[in-house]
Amino acid sequence: MFINELSKITGLPLNETFSDYKIVNLAGKALYVQNYIKLVTYLPEKILLKIKNNELEILGQNLVIVELSEKDILVKGSIQSTTLTKGVVNEKN
């Protein structure tokens, strides 16, 4: 429902928002990523995830993967930064 509302407000197509990755940062203490493609690196200080058309770098301390499933990953720890390493790619541009 939350995604529905967001897609309405932003005007983004719903099917695209559903299939693309989503990142939720919970107060810098936990991070939820949906629809990741691959876990590239896992260290207690760094996690690198391959996502659609990009890579997500999570930096922090004592990073623990609370749950790792086929599509989702929930990371807990002291999260200092989350960065898309290739920048945001606008397909239209």
Add this chain to the structure above:
Amino acid sequence: MKKISKFFESIIQLQLEGLNFERFLGYLKQNHITVNNVKRIEHTKLVFDMNYANYKLALKNKVFRNHKVTTLKKYGIHFMLKNYKAYIGALVGVFVFTAIFGVLSSFTFNINILGTSSINNNDIVNVLKQHNIKIGQINLVNNKDIELLLKQEFDDISLVSVIKRGTNLVINIKEKEKVNDEEYSPIIAPANVVITHLEVFQGTTSLSVGDIVKQGQVLVEPFIVNDKGEKVPTKPLAKIQGHAWYFGRVEFETKEIKKEKTGKVATTSHFILFGQKIWPTQQTHSFENFIVEEKLIKTFNNFFIPVQFESVKIYEVNLVEVEHNFEENKEELINQSKQLANSVVPKNKEVLEEVLTISNIGTKIIVQTALKTNIEILVTE
């Protein structure tokens, strides 16, 4: 709730040793395996949890093939049951033993009856048999029903309790107390008594203070009369005080007739064989006063010739009257009567009074000593 779901889900904590854990986590993703609490505790060590279903899948797909795997913890029903599989034989044995024990425990192998005196134990066992409570069979009747049954069947039962102890059926019976009239005896005078105090707590008496009661006479009867005029048996209880009299009596004849033989004798005799008199001889006599002496002699002292000789001698006598002087014997007679009276006085009883009487009845003089003592008859329980 979470703990319960974890218990049924079953969680295993594993430690992987090696390199390139990212590749391993990629295998998990490919095989749709979910893991939890993934921690890289060292550069070459990774710790994580997975549930039993995922663990089985991981083993099946050999996702651990490139790493050394160590199990750190196991929790949940699957692992518990897996451990017990090794002991399945023992478990089956315990189950079978418990089942057999349970079945045998419901059998009754002994009926133990306690507390019966007038009721025959065999009668109780027979009544139980009629209601399918038998030795060597499973007893399905509950204890309360057995108690009720016995109470209904036996009027003499006052209380009954039934307990099953293992294979024993213990029946504890309290019988009704029977009131027996013969159990209560009256209070009897132990001596000749003049009653000075009479207090009856229970029972019936027709006596009162001043009455004289002879030894052996009833003092208090063992019953009470109710409103309907019926005699209700009861134990007589009373406190009776009085004076008891004990007597010693000696008789003295002042005149005596003595028989003196004159010397004339008439003899009759015969033999006896098998109860028959043979060879009788008889002398006739015309004596006015005589005495008879009989003699029976066994002629042969054995069992083979049973011949006996019987003779009867009749002596003529003269009757001579002899007088005795009472005064000469008086002191001795008085002492004798006193001794007799003292011999019947109970021990430790103090003699309060002594009465001596000398009376004549024809040619007979009676010397009697009466001793007076206190007496108390106390029956309180």
